[in-house]
Amino acid sequence: MKGKISYAAHVKRYYVPWYHAPHKKTYKIYYYKGEPLYDRRMAEKLLACMQADVEKGVFNIEQYMKIPSSVVGYLEEWIEIVKPTLSPATYKDYKTASKITL
DSSP, rough: OOOOOOEEOOOEEEEEEEEGGGGGGEEEEEEEEEOOOOOOHHHHHHHHHHHHHHHHHHHHHHHHHHHOOEEEEHHHHHHHHHGGGSHHHHHHHHHHHHHHHO
């Protein structure tokens, strides 16, 4: 089965190096469901999920590259809070910029 688990001593974390043939590149995946891979057990779960997706034919490397950010949620909430103080054009610009940029 494809994949392995490695340890990066400089950051004290496990990761899954994954060669993605369509991109001809090896990615180092350091997160599982938004959490850093601090122990081997989490790295094993991540590897098992990746292997299962390959077997099912639904593997998408981008899915594993995303790191959830609380910034997006905060920004969307903030825009709605300040909406009454903004002109309609500014509100629209803020919403558009937050979706495109983040």
